Amino acid sequence: MYAVGLRKGDVFQNMSGYGLFTGGLGIHYGAERLGLLTVPAGAGNSKRQLKLLRDFKVDGVHIIPSYALHFASFLKQEGVDPRSLNWRFALIGAEPHTEEARLRIQELLGLKAFNSYGMTEMNGPGVAFECEKQCGMHVWEDAYIAEIINPETGEPAAEGEVGELVMTTLCRDGMPILRYRTRDLTRFLPGPCACGRTHRRLDRITGRADDMLIIKGCNIYPMQVEQALMSMPEVAQNYVIELFKEGEMDQLRVKVEIKDDYFVEDMRALTSLQKKITARLRDEILVTPRVELVQHDSIPKSEGKAVRVVDLREKE
Numbered sequence: 001m002y003a004v005g006l007r008k009g010d011v012f013q014n015m016s017g018y019g020l021f022t023g024g025l026g027i028h029y030g031a032e033r034l035g036l037l038t039v040p041a042g043a044g045n046s047k048r049q050l051k052l053l054r055d056f057k058v059d060g061v062h063i064i065p066s067y068a069l070h071f072a073s074f075l076k077q078e079g080v081d082p083r084s085l086n087w088r089f090a091l092i093g094a095e096p097h098t099e100e101a102r103l104r105i106q107e108l109l110g111l112k113a114f115n116s117y118g119m120t121e122m123n124g125p126g127v128a129f130e131c132e133k134q135c136g137m138h139v140w141e142d143a144y145i146a147e148i149i150n151p152e153t154g155e156p157a158a159e160g161e162v163g164e165l166v167m168t169t170l171c172r173d174g175m176p177i178l179r180y181r182t183r184d185l186t187r188f189l190p191g192p193c194a195c196g197r198t199h200r201r202l203d204r205i206t207g208r209a210d211d212m213l214i215i216k217g218c219n220i221y222p223m224q225v226e227q228a229l230m231s232m233p234e235v236a237q238n239y240v241i242e243l244f245k246e247g248e249m250d251q252l253r254v255k256v257e258i259k260d261d262y263f264v265e266d267m268r269a270l271t272s273l274q275k276k277i278t279a280r281l282r283d284e285i286l287v288t289p290r291v292e293l294v295q296h297d298s299i300p301k302s303e304g305k306a307v308r309v310v311d312l313r314e315k316e
């Protein structure tokens with residue numbers, strides 16, 4: 001997590017004494033160039049994150065979506081009203097996530113969440129950002145050439161069609177990157193943006209070209225599972241998709257965290273919820289998964305990007 005403040009001055013002077021400025025990512029230097037006090041805070045250690053948010057009256061954070069959802073649970077546990085914090089915005093990115101996840105982050109953290117795109121090989125977060133309209137990420141087209149191709153043929157994708165994003169840098173001296181295949185799947189959004197900027201907009205990343213699971217002949221992207229789950233009010237913040245073998249057949253199991261209010265001892269209620277989630281997933285991915293309901297916060301949380309797919313097929 002990065003804490004981004006909108007004031008410079010005493011705090012900045014004091015902070016440098018603590019050696020918290022270690023970053024090297026595009027967003028860090030970009031934010032500093034704008035005159036923002038920027039505090040690299042790393043991932044995990046939620047107690048310390050909360051202390052930083054309070055001590056520096058942080059205005060905005062750059063945060064991985066799965067950690068944002070985890071942090072919301074942490075605040076609830078600690079009895080902290082997120083709306084009592086100074087923050088007003090979050091820049092979210094670095095892992096694919098759905099619109100449903102964004103809406104949850106906004107609701108649970110009491111701020112506006114803007115999507116961002118970047119990659120370690122190319123300035124980190126800082127390749128494309130959403131504007132205040134929150135409808136797609138403007139690519140900095142004065143700094144990059146963005147193309148969308150069909151990942152199988154390498155040919156340009158048709159206008160508006162989802163394909164693999166290919167990037168070329170225009171203003172890098174040391175390590176220019178030419179037609180770099182990102183493996184990230186997205187598309188250009190048609191038409192101009194209501195904000196008036198003319199740089200083209202990327203749709204949210206729907207997954208990676210190598211993310212696709214093939215189960216019983218159906219192509220499934222993990223983001224489809226998230227989309228279905230996050231639209232259900234009973235579902236809490238975390239889930240994991242497990243692949244396993246039953247005889248010769250590949251099977252899909254989805255472990256879903258359920259909110260405390262719904263995780264009741266009434267077996268009939270739980271079974272009916274399990275059926276409802278199974279049906280919702282089947283509608284989305286066209287395969288019937290095994291659905292296992294688990295208690296809120298029981299799926300181990302990784303410190304960095306969330307592990308959403310676990311392949312158990314070799315082990316079973």
Ligand SMILES: [Zn+2]
Binds near residue numbers: 194
């Ligand atoms: Zn815009």
